Amino acid sequence: MKFIADRDILQREILIAHDIISGSNMISILSNVLIEASDNTLRIQATDLKVSFQTQIPIDTEIPGSTTVTCDKFLNVLRSFPEGDIDFELIENRLVISRKKERINFKLRCIPPQDYPSFTTFDEKTLTIGAQDFSEMIEQTIISVSDDETRFYMNGVYMEPGQNSLIMVSTDGRKLSYIERNLSSEVPFFEPVIIPPKFLNLIKKTSSREGSVDIAVSDTHIFADFDSHHLSSTLIEGKYPNYKRVIPMNQSKMCSIASKEFMEALKRVSLLVDQKSRRLLIDIEGDSLILSSEEQDLGAAKEQLTCEYNGEPIRMVMNCQYLMNPMRVINSDRVVLAFQDAGKAVTLRPDPEKDFFHVIMPMS
């Protein structure tokens, strides 16, 4: 195998491979990335056995061939090169990475590709969605995924077909994020799936947000094709909780606030909330919303904002983080806090309404 590749193009893809592989055992073939040169394209493949990734980049191939090389070292070597073309050649189980001009020469030990897990792809796509739409759906929901391993079925984003729409939901039992996006094309029925966040984060992070994403769902796997990337992941097995039951209906009290002011006040007051419980007090009365921390050993914080509110004076206690995470992704000039009573669920959504919202349980 012998080829010439551009450092920047190659490094970008190896970085994605690295994201997938990182954390796996250094001595196994799974810490290696597979590269295969043919017909002036380089196929790159990485897997942690759950999430698999494959992509192609243009290269100048002199001798076709393939091998696997430790991803971590490979990435560091690429990073160390000045930008421009790099020569690669496989000589006796060593990948020689060099550039004559600067007299740089690396030799990385390789493992033959025969034992590398094969990449499975799908036969028939389930649906197509705009890359921008899908990234937004991920952004709104990924923040509420549970990392509690005892409730593994909540360790992913739930995706199900709606009526000409796609629904994605996540919850950790304390907060819930929901988005339903209408799609221009029809959404065929498929069995709802629970998708690991690693897969979705990779899409969010690597997608150009241009064009579309082809998604295929099988009993055990989900596949996504976008840009020149093929990504697959095992699904999380288990029964997702009946989320519809906990989405509050009939919330008659609404408090509308300017997003930027609210977020900045949250950031300031959060400096002095209890670091463990993250307890934040919210007092709403008339057109005033007061955020405050409880008195700590270190001190206290309090800030008053102007709001539009239609109900009785109320005090709510919430985990500050549960408000800040959705506020970072809501991306609208104003937001609404909707609720019924102090001890009940609060819905945080953009004002005017869009196709997503976040439900947050208060503290008691």
Place this chain on the structure above:
Amino acid sequence: MKEAVLFHVDMDAFYASVEQCDNPSLRGKPVIVGGTSTRGVVSACSYEARTFGVHSAMPMFQARIRCPQGVFVQGRMKRYEEVSGAVMDILGSFAPEVQQISIDEAFLVMTGTEGIYGAPLEAGRRLKQLIRDELQLTISVGIGPSRFIAKMASDAGKPDGLFQVLPGEEQLFVNSLPLSKLWGVGPKTIESLRSMGCTAPAHLQRYSEAQLRELFSPSLGSYLYRAVRGIDPGILMGAPKSRSISNETTFEHDISDIEVIKGYVLELSHQVMFRTMQEHLVGCTPFVKYKLATMQSFTCQQTIREPVLNAHQLYDTATKLLLGRWDGSPPLRLVGVGLSSLTQEDTVQQSLFEDEQSQRQRDVEQAVLRLRERGNRLSKASSLARGFEKKQK
């Protein structure tokens, strides 16, 4: 200020009494509850069985030799918990403030109830009658000016006892007890005391607090100093800001019977949970501690997202943790249960999903909380008594 009146209520041979109560043919017979396997150990026995020299933690085969006519019963923890709940309900309607400390024990704060029930002894008699009428169970009641004294007084009267230590007579009472009956003094401490030539509480009174703190650990020293003078050393007064709450039992004989160990874990779980509730705390990290007959100690813990809300939940996690590591051999010398990662109760994050089970558990929890809140207002004691009459109908 009114003289403090504390009751300590202890159910006599609790597990065995429940068996006798559920199965009248067992009444008057030596009932022995415990693991029925060959390696089993007695977890409780009726007083009839005790006259044969059977006692708890005795190997089953030995109990069979001493009491061949005994009725041997496999323990039913669920049922015992149920009956315990019924007893606590009655105590809750009888006393202004109840502090349950284990599955079969509770403290009642009876200060200022003379107007309702008469003298403390009379109140004790009424309570015993009430439990007997309602549940056909006998209890022992100890009455004293502090929890510490009340606890030992109930022991002094057992079974079916009613024993009062009057204010001012604490020292006399303690002097009349053997060291082993002093609450909080275990076999290990007794051993070291014996090596110092102390075999009775009176012997210990020669030492100053500083000397005892020097001889033992500072906390045990101070504890002993107060205990032998009949002053409540402050057990269960709820030291604030404890970072974990735990309790443990060292067995007289090493135990390999899983069922018997479960019984201990259940009891310890109750004790830990009630102390946790008393201090208005919730914890997310249950742990178990165990020591093998070979003296190796182990602790394992699990942190869960939602705080442990009741003793049953704690018991479940604790037994899972223990049985994941220990399968009955080698035998255990000690088992302990605890709860850490404690936070104030009022910072509890609510959940979106409340399955029916946890909803019920929460209801129980809240009922206990209400009881306690009610107890804080002594003026309401009379309405409590009325509430109880209603309940009886």
